[in-house]
Amino acid sequence: MDSKILAASSKHPKPVDHVFQYGTAGFRMKATLLDSVVFRVGLVAALRSRKLGGQTIGVMITASHNPPEDNGVKLVDPMGEMLENSWEAYSTELANAKDEDVVKVYRSLGEKLKINPDTASRVIYARDTRPSGPKLVQALLDALNATGTEYTDYKLLTTPQLHYLTRCTNTEGTPQSYGEVSEKGYYEKLGKAFKRAMKGKKTVGSLTVDCANGVGGPKLAELLKYIPAGSDGGVDIKIINDDVLKAEVLNHECGADYVKTKQRAPPTSKAGNNERCCSYDGDADRIIYYFNDPEHGFRLLDGDRIATLAASFIGDLAREAGLASELKIGVVQTAYANGASTKYVEKTLGLPVVCTPTGVKWLHHAATKFDVGVYFEANGHGTVVFSQQALKAFSTKEPESPAQASALETLRALTDLINQTVGDALSDMLLVETILAHKSWTPKEWDLTYTDLPNRLVRVEVADRNIFKTTNAERTLVEPQGTQDRIDQLVSKFKDGRSFARASGTEDAVRVYAEAATRSEADDLASKIAGLVK
Ligand code: 16G
Ligand code: ZN
Structure with missing residues (x-):
């Protein structure tokens, strides 16, 4: 197996001087940098499956709401959950190994984790609609073949569909069975459950769904075959931004991230006043609702x-x-x-x-x-x-x-x-x-259930975001020393004031969030705190 891995790895050399990290959403970056990373994630998937006695591990190739030229890869644990924490570090270690050390690191991980190389390993995988996907899938396949891993290629799926299928695969035939192991099984399960939950109740008007020009578009169209119309105890859906053929339109001026950060509907939305709208992100694991209120303008339901x-x-x-x-x-x-x-x-x-x-x-x-x-x-x-x-x-x-x-x-x-x-x-x-x-x-x-406090989120470019260390679920800065005291002093001057600063896990920046009783006070507080951390 070692010589096979070595030979396969040589087809996927690591870009020199690049340091990779398995972050909150796996590895994510410009797709051109990802080839070696995906290959090595394939090796980790094989190890993880063997470690878990041959349970199936999911691999998803997506960069969610990022621009079309990016891509990413993440692993899904057997019950459909995110990869166990300690394995993020193993993935990072293997992703950063020098080309000549890949086999050595792979083997040493196997030994350290007491993995029996004779145990079967199984993987299922899918990707979103990015043009870089198929080539990255090839890198993954090379790793799966070199490690003798059985696999199923689900081609295009939303990220949550892959999570679902991973769990279904591992629970098939058990009392905990999570559903039929197929994409169709997913739609059938949701469609049936929706009809039961609705009990013939009627939705008011229609729902406009912005699919971010991502994989959610075709998958929603498929799901709708299993969903009754509004008059039949279901929902009338108008799909917008479902173009998955033009690569450059993915997440462009549409999608959940756009709507949330710009606080406005995508320009392509034709929804009228008080009509329900929602936006997915590029891999359909996020959703934001919104509508236009004739009196108060754009209203976000996040x-x-x-x-x-x-x-x-x-x-x-x-x-x-x-x-x-x-x-x-x-x-x-x-x-x-x-x-x-x-x-x-x-x-x-x-x-x-x-x-x-x-x-x-x-x-x-x-x-x-x-x-x-x-x-x-x-x-x-x-x-x-x-x-x-x-x-x-x-x-x-x-x-x-x-x-x-x-x-x-x-x-x-x-x-x-x-x-x-x-x-x-x-x-x-x-x-x-x-x-x-x-x-x-x-x-x-x-x-109308409650009124949001005015708030502001600011992105602050800093020399080194790693010096910002937090505790208390990121609400308190422990380092740099003294900064939190200064934040507290500022916050205490604002009615209903609340603010915190944390290093982003996905971008080279610090994010500052502030809330206060009025719009101008929230803006003021945010900019003062941003000034403090700069
Ligand atoms: C990742 C997280 C998302 C989080 C975001 C924060 C997952 C699957 N995704 O995208 O939940 O909101 O990071 O980004 O966990 P930030 O650290 O840059 O603020
Ligand atoms: Zn996403």
Whole structure:
């Protein structure tokens, strides 16, 4: 096997002097730099699968909301979760090995982790629509072949579909089976669950979906074959930005990141006043809702809003089902969550909120500590996870009234509708549509549940972002020394003031977030804190 790996590796030389790091979303950079990285990630996938006794590992080639010339690669653990933390370091180590040391590092990892080379290794993989994808897939294949790994190529998928299929593959034929192991199985599961959850309720008007010209476009078109029309207890969807043939339009002036950061609808959107709109990102694992309010202009309904909507709906259902006292329901957010949303969950919904560092893996992990854990980043990445105890309660509780029976049935449907492996724009969209239909809400009513505190996010170029060290879920700076005291002093001068600074995990910059009672105060606070960290 060693000589095969050596020969294959020589076809994928590492760019000299480049240092790679497996970050919050795997490896991500200009696609031209990625060939050796993807090859070596293939080696890591083989090791990880063998270490786990031949369970299937997922490999996704995508750069999400990044521009078309970028690409990236990340690994998915057997239950559809993000790669275990310690393995990020092994991936980084192998990605940075000199060409002549690849086999040595591969072997030493195998020895250190006590991996039996005779164990079978299995991988499934997919990619988004970027033109660099097929060539990177070839690098991955070379690694899988050199390590004798069995594989399935799912070609084009959204990131959450690959997470889903990874879990389905590993649970097939067991009582924990997560669904049929096919793309079609995914659509069927969602379509069936949506119909059950909707119970014939009607959505109001139509929903315009901006697919960021990414893989979400064709996949949504496919999903719609399994979704009834609005008049039939489903939803009427108008798809925009679904051009996956013109490479340069991916994420360009559209998509969740554009809408969230620019605070405006994509120019291509023709939606009228008060009409529901949503935007996916390039690999459809993020979703943001919004609408135009004739009185107040553009209104964003971001991840915080989806989390509060889901938590309130599920909380109500649990009460109606007579399960409120036995299930721990909670919400997980990051420091970027608007303070008003946190207050709404704690005070109005009466549910606990946990704050974690940025990055889905942290939120997901914290959410699994609840029986029903709702987690969302403000940027629209999130989902709901249910504990075994919650699933059991939903399926075994004897209803004592028709209302209880109905609540239990809706809860069961939700556990199938929600992609519990990772945030999923398609599944999250159907969840929001279901809830709005049940509540007979337009986006306006959803928007009125609480009022966001004015806030500002600034990106600050610094000489070295690594000197910024945080604690307290990134809300407190421990280094550079003294900076946090100065931040605290400034914040104390602002009504409802809150601010923090953290090094970005994906860009060479520090991000400053500030909130205050008024727009101008939030801007002022953000620019003062930015001045402090510069
Ligand atoms: C990554 C994370 C995303 C997070 C973002 C923060 C995953 C899959 N993705 O894209 O959740 O919001 O990083 O970026 O975990 P930043 O560190 O540059 O602010
Ligand atoms: Zn994404």
